[in-house]
Amino acid sequence: xxxxxxxxxxxxxxxxxxxxxxxxxxxxxxxxxxxxxxxxxxxxxxxxxxxxxxxxxxxxxxxxxxxxxxxxxxxxxxxxxxxxxxxxxxxxxxxxxxxxxxxxxxxxxxxxxxxxxxxxxxxxxxxxxxxxxxxxxxxxxxxxxxxxxxxxxxxxxxxxxxxxxxxxxxxxxxxxxxxxxxxxxxxxxxxxxxxxxxxxxxxxxxxxxxxxxxxxxxxxxxxxxxxxxxxxxxxxxxxxxxxxxxxxxxxxxxxxxxxxxxxxxxxxxxxxxxxxxxxxxxxxxxxxxxxxxxxxxxxxxxxxxxxxxxxxxxxxxxxxxxxxxxxxxxxxxxxxxxxxxxxxxxxxxxxxxxxxxxxxxxxxxxxxxxxxxxxxxxxxxxxxxxxxxxxxxxxxxxxxxxxxxxxxxxxxxxxxxxxxxxxxxxxxxxxxxxxxxxxxx
Amino acid sequence: xxxxxxxxxxxxxxxxxxxxxxxxxxxxxxxxxxxxxxxxxxxxxxxxxxxxxxxxxxxxxxxxxxxxxxxxxxxxxxxxxxxxxxxxxxxxxxxxxxxxxxxxxxxxxxxxxxxxxxxxxxxxxxxxxxxxxxxxxxxxxxxxxxxxxxxxxxxxxxxxxxxxxxxxxxxxxx
Numbered sequence: 001x002x003x004x005x006x007x008x009x010x011x012x013x014x015x016x017x018x019x020x021x022x023x024x025x026x027x028x029x030x031x032x033x034x035x036x037x038x039x040x041x042x043x044x045x046x047x048x049x050x051x052x053x054x055x056x057x058x059x060x061x062x063x064x065x066x067x068x069x070x071x072x073x074x075x076x077x078x079x080x081x082x083x084x085x086x087x088x089x090x091x092x093x094x095x096x097x098x099x100x101x102x103x104x105x106x107x108x109x110x111x112x113x114x115x116x117x118x119x120x121x122x123x124x125x126x127x128x129x130x131x132x133x134x135x136x137x138x139x140x141x142x143x144x145x146x147x148x149x150x151x152x153x154x155x156x157x158x159x160x161x162x163x164x165x166x167x168x169x170x171x172x173x174x175x176x177x178x179x180x181x182x183x184x185x186x187x188x189x190x191x192x193x194x195x196x197x198x199x200x201x202x203x204x205x206x207x208x209x210x211x212x213x214x215x216x217x218x219x220x221x222x223x224x225x226x227x228x229x230x231x232x233x234x235x236x237x238x239x240x241x242x243x244x245x246x247x248x249x250x251x252x253x254x255x256x257x258x259x260x261x262x263x264x265x266x267x268x269x270x271x272x273x274x275x276x277x278x279x280x281x282x283x284x285x286x287x288x289x290x291x292x293x294x295x296x297x298x299x300x301x302x303x304x305x306x307x308x309x310x311x312x313x314x315x316x317x318x319x320x321x322x323x324x325x326x327x328x329x330x331x332x333x334x335x336x337x338x339x340x341x342x343x344x345x346x347x348x349x350x351x352x353x354x355x356x357x358x359x360x361x362x363x364x365x366x367x368x369x370x371x372x373x374x375x376x377x378x379x380x381x382x383x384x385x386x387x388x389x390x391x392x393x394x395x396x397x398x399x400x401x402x403x404x405x406x407x408x409x410x411x412x413x414x415x416x417x418x419x420x421x422x423x424x425x426x427x428x429x430x431x432x433x434x435x436x437x438x439x440x441x
Numbered sequence: 442x443x444x445x446x447x448x449x450x451x452x453x454x455x456x457x458x459x460x461x462x463x464x465x466x467x468x469x470x471x472x473x474x475x476x477x478x479x480x481x482x483x484x485x486x487x488x489x490x491x492x493x494x495x496x497x498x499x500x501x502x503x504x505x506x507x508x509x510x511x512x513x514x515x516x517x518x519x520x521x522x523x524x525x526x527x528x529x530x531x532x533x534x535x536x537x538x539x540x541x542x543x544x545x546x547x548x549x550x551x552x553x554x555x556x557x558x559x560x561x562x563x564x565x566x567x568x569x570x571x572x573x574x575x576x577x578x579x580x581x582x583x584x585x586x587x588x589x590x591x592x593x594x595x596x597x598x599x600x601x602x603x604x605x606x607x608x609x610x611x612x613x614x615x
Binding site for chain 2: 186193214216217229231234235236255256257259260273275278279280300301302303304317319323324345347348361363367369389391392434435
């Protein structure tokens, strides 16, 4: 952004900064979510300075490491939706006639917060990182909010940077960040489909299953557990992979389908589609118990359940009207209400944990599949995608982002975007990636 | 059909004989590993004159039964007019071979989500099974499985491929 553009928005931002300072000291999750819901949210403006070596004579490698960490922190915060970030653009340095921006310089760039940091090495493989968060005010002295010093392995540099972003995010918004959350997805290889897991920004992809079978619909049961449907036992059974213990066990293996598992927000129950009693119906199980409760009773397909944040309702897909549509019911199966009416095919609902929105997939008149959101009372449908086939939306734990698969690049890849369809980021490459799911924090 | 069965049995016998014959001299371990792998495996399936194992011969036999694949309309699982003759033929094969079992595999095209397609594929397999029951095939001889969109027969992204993929396939077993 040029200085001229900055000047244009300066007045608005000035008020914004003052408002945000009071909001920051009050500490309020609900306030932020409410302002996002009503569309009046203004992002927190933060300047993330390039981190530098503590010792000016440090080798270039240390300078690069420091720089890389601040780049990741800035990228995380910018991605979060709650922040608008600034980097120490060379243009600013020229305008201010300095080599490094002071806190007073940063304030003139209309930020409310500034993060600075430095890196030391002690001759080992570890690095020691110090960072300080300031709030800056017009005509007032900058205030130090917090300062931390961390020693970490240089090999876990990305994780370190994400944890700094989480810390800054928490300190300013009082919300838990999502930067260390991960994304599970199915990846096709020559033998079948396996489950993979990557960081929220697509880095560090790891293979989680080695079944040489078809593994679909990974869903995080907790931060360490993923359930998925696999054909490895010659029947589509539901399996639970515990990554901490390295164990894999069958959760549900009734004859026929055991698919589309969805975990309740408290993690104690799961809803699943079974065909053991005939056609596809939804059942609710308590984790660790063999007997579930059947909650749908229709001759057609009932599938793809998703929990409301309070665990009292399920949205799901049913073709009881003749075409697949999204419905909501009480968790005991009562009080079924149809949610979607537009278009002949609406499927794959996902209930935002924070925004009272349900994302779903709709087939348009041109027969492409797009991600839409609707409010939970069925008003305000909003189309978020418009190129390729876009499927399987799942929310981030803060409810502000969606992960989904799309064929817009010609092959099937995983993307993320914010709840308004902006800030689109592709996180996989090479094709054959589908069925994503976002971990808890 | 009985002749095929007889062949299978004879093959098994020949296989047994070959298996016994090879049990006499111990295999020299000095040669390349490949050569050792080529030796008849005494514990595994045995080979007959045609160079096939019992297992392969059984697969060949079951495939030779000639079950016909049937196709579906988009998002539908009802049995189409053009599928009825094929299902009658499949029911007749089941009647002629009272010792075989059948797995009905439901498949879908790539459009729709993975989970919905798994459900839809199951529904297609079930509707075929129910139709075959009405044609006199015993329910206990049939099993259904849905592969959803996971095992396409055609790999294009067009109407023609999609139609080929919206199908029920039949696999025989003993």
